Amino acid sequence: MQNHSGHGATTIEKLRTVHVQASSEPYDAIVIGSGMSGGWAAKELTEKGLRTLVLERGRNVEHGADYVTEHRAPWETPFRGRGDRRAVEERQFRQSKAGPFNENTAHWYVDDVDHPYETGEDDAADEFLWVRGYHLGGRSIMWGRQTYRLSDMDFTANERDGRGTRWPIGYADIEPWYSHVERFVGISGEALGIRNLPDSEFLPAMPLTAVEQHVRQSIADTYNGRPMTVGRVAILTQAHNGRAGCHYCGPCDRGCTAGAYFCSLSSTLPAAQATGNLTIRPDSIVHSLVYDEEADRVTGVRVVDRNTKEEMVFNARLVFLNASAIGSAMILMNTKTPRFPDGLGNQSGLLGKGIMDHHFMVGANGEIPGFEDRYTFGNRPNGIYIPRFQNLPWDPSSNRDFIRGYGYQGGSSRGGWGRGAGMGGVGVALKQSLREPGQWSFSMFPFGETLAYDDNRVELTDQVDQWGVPIPRIVGSIRDNERRMRVAMQNDGAEMLEAAGAVNVSTWEAPYRLGEGIHEMGTARMAATPEEGCVDEWNRVHEIPNLYVTDGAFMTSAGCQNPSLTYMAFTARAVDHAVNAVNNGDLRV
Numbered sequence: 001m002q003n004h005s006g007h008g009a010t011t012i013e014k015l016r017t018v019h020v021q022a023s024s025e026p027y028d029a030i031v032i033g034s035g036m037s038g039g040w041a042a043k044e045l046t047e048k049g050l051r052t053l054v055l056e057r058g059r060n061v062e063h064g065a066d067y068v069t070e071h072r073a074p075w076e077t078p079f080r081g082r083g084d085r086r087a088v089e090e091r092q093f094r095q096s097k098a099g100p101f102n103e104n105t106a107h108w109y110v111d112d113v114d115h116p117y118e119t120g121e122d123d124a125a126d127e128f129l130w131v132r133g134y135h136l137g138g139r140s141i142m143w144g145r146q147t148y149r150l151s152d153m154d155f156t157a158n159e160r161d162g163r164g165t166r167w168p169i170g171y172a173d174i175e176p177w178y179s180h181v182e183r184f185v186g187i188s189g190e191a192l193g194i195r196n197l198p199d200s201e202f203l204p205a206m207p208l209t210a211v212e213q214h215v216r217q218s219i220a221d222t223y224n225g226r227p228m229t230v231g232r233v234a235i236l237t238q239a240h241n242g243r244a245g246c247h248y249c250g251p252c253d254r255g256c257t258a259g260a261y262f263c264s265l266s267s268t269l270p271a272a273q274a275t276g277n278l279t280i281r282p283d284s285i286v287h288s289l290v291y292d293e294e295a296d297r298v299t300g301v302r303v304v305d306r307n308t309k310e311e312m313v314f315n316a317r318l319v320f321l322n323a324s325a326i327g328s329a330m331i332l333m334n335t336k337t338p339r340f341p342d343g344l345g346n347q348s349g350l351l352g353k354g355i356m357d358h359h360f361m362v363g364a365n366g367e368i369p370g371f372e373d374r375y376t377f378g379n380r381p382n383g384i385y386i387p388r389f390q391n392l393p394w395d396p397s398s399n400r401d402f403i404r405g406y407g408y409q410g411g412s413s414r415g416g417w418g419r420g421a422g423m424g425g426v427g428v429a430l431k432q433s434l435r436e437p438g439q440w441s442f443s444m445f446p447f448g449e450t451l452a453y454d455d456n457r458v459e460l461t462d463q464v465d466q467w468g469v470p471i472p473r474i475v476g477s478i479r480d481n482e483r484r485m486r487v488a489m490q491n492d493g494a495e496m497l498e499a500a501g502a503v504n505v506s507t508w509e510a511p512y513r514l515g516e517g518i519h520e521m522g523t524a525r526m527a528a529t530p531e532e533g534c535v536d537e538w539n540r541v542h543e544i545p546n547l548y549v550t551d552g553a554f555m556t557s558a559g560c561q562n563p564s565l566t567y568m569a570f571t572a573r574a575v576d577h578a579v580n581a582v583n584n585g586d587l588r589v
């Protein structure tokens with residue numbers, strides 16, 4: 001298959017999906033969910049020889065053919081990108097609050113009427129925003145592709161400041177699995193060699209603009225070497241593993257036929273299919289798990305067909321939960337047995353509690369004079385990154401009036417003719433002035449760590465949806481620590497811009513709802529004992545040896561880095577553990 005722009009060939013196979021009926025013959029493994037982490041579970045399990053069934057609640061999506069808005073021009077877009085306001089207000093009133101939602105991406109986001117949830121009672125501050133993509137590939141098609149490792153500082157944070165459950169593992173345990181995943185995914189970026197943000201296995205970095213190079217130098221000069229780098233992204237800067245390099249067209253979140261960015265459809269699921277061990281069943285809504293008290297095992301998965309509403313059970317020796325942090329917690333809660341009356345993995349009473357996210361919607365902007373003779377070409381789908389520089393355990397001078405911290409994304413841009421929409425004036429003089437590009441501006445867009453507050457939670461109500469699955473209630477908010485951080489996030493950004501000679505520097509803050517960062521995590525936290533958390537150091541549900549949870553549910557603290565790389569690395573590590581346990585006879589299944 002030739003990619004759409006002729007920038008190299010891709011060899012991405014069409015995925016075969018089937019509506020298999022349940023059979024008494026068990027699969028070796030079932031993976032619930034085909035998104036970022038489920039794709040990895042499928043790839044690793046099948047490559048280790050296990051006959052694996054992937055159950056995906058959403059529709060089938062064919063890589064390329066179903067990216068229906070990928071090359072749509074603005075004038076072909078009926079509502080000029082804004083979407084049909086009435087339809088959005090009626091059917092996607094929550095999803096449309098997500099920043100990247102627009103007329104060209106709306107079809108990736110769920111219908112809020114079909115997929116309801118309850119939130120805080122009348123307190124707007126308690127409104128949780130749950131942004132979802134229910135289709136083959138999940139949110140791996142929709143993501144921003146920013147890709148950062150956590151560091152030892154992050155894995156020891158809860159223990160160090162006594163806030164939250166202790167992680168039972170450290171950075172050294174996951175480091176080889178980050179490398180394993182990165183070599184397959186293809187991450188472009190620059191090595192910095194710093195402790196607070198370990199380097200990945202990199203493809204060549206995307207270039208910084210002239211303005212970004214200037215700001216980077218000013219920050220390094222002013223703040224004793226504080227680094228600014230180009231974003232680390234799961235986008236190929238050269239052909240890699242049968243996928244083409246990026247050709248800088250720009251609108252990635254509509255889908256990329258070239259396969260230049262990592263998603264399940266371009267990468268992990270085709271690799272799994274190539275083994276001959278994969279079966280994918282879309283339209284399969286997992287209701288709950290089947291737990292056999294005598295065997296002390298999960299033996300199967302209860303499914304409702306999305307279209308026919310037929311109920312069925314699929315059996316397997318191993319089960320991986322990858323339905324996303326809230327989806328997986330719901331499945332565990334909805335599996336009540338005499339031994340686990342409050343849901344599987346809930347001996348601690350903490351299942352569903354402590355939801356975290358990365359808070360944002362705050363930042364600083366300024367104009368950078370002196371680069372009027374410089375311009376950019378192409379649409380680099382990436383920006384800058386400034387790693388966390390607050391509260392570094394080895395540097396007391398970095399301590400602040402809050403714990404944890406934030407890193408900055410953002411970047412430079414130059415005003416185009418569209419700025420005329422906000423300008424006064426008419427006629428030839430106005431049009432003439434818009435023939436020249438506008439000012440260079442620079443935006444600092446930080447993401448901060450949220451702590452795990454147990455009353456930020458998901459629970460099941462006694463209402464059910466049209467498939468008989470209990471509707472969740474999700475509540476949560478940020479607290480004083482995050483609020484103090486948000487002040488510093490603005491001030492530090494403005495200070496760095498001023499150090500770089502920016503003019504018209506301003507700071508801003510807009511209301512932020514928990515979940516809006518679309519990094520929800522921590523509903524089935526990893527802990528050393530079942531009294532402290534849901535899964536053990538191998539992502540295995542405590543006391544259930546053949547059930548693993550490897551999406552963001554297991555996160556015990558959030559760090560401030562975009563989290564998906566960490567979910568992928570823990571998934572690969574957990575599969576390795578599960579298959580070794582089977583092969584060594586430690587796990588009789």
Ligand SMILES: Cc1cc2nc3c(=O)[nH]c(=O)nc-3n(C[C@H](O)[C@H](O)[C@H](O)COP(=O)(O)OP(=O)(O)OC[C@H]3O[C@@H](n4cnc5c(N)ncnc54)[C@H](O)[C@@H]3O)c2cc1C
Pocket residue numbers: 032033034035036037038055056057058098100131133134135136137138139140142143144145146147284285286287322323324325327328331518519551552562563564565567
């Ligand atoms: C606009 C946007 C930008 C983002 N940017 C970034 C970024 O730059 N960097 C980053 O690290 N992260 C980013 N994220 C977050 C990232 O997409 C998620 O962290 C990641 O997809 C989570 O992986 P997952 O496997 O847990 O869930 P998902 O990818 O959401 O996959 C879950 C899958 O499970 C299926 N499922 C759910 N419930 C059931 C059920 N009951 N039965 C069967 N199937 C079920 C869903 O349909 C879905 O396909 C972004 C997300 C969005 C939407």
Ligand code: SF4
Pocket residue numbers: 235245246247248249250251252253255256257258259260261379381
């Ligand atoms: S800019 Fe995005 S959509 Fe375009 S080729 Fe690169 S990764 Fe694909």
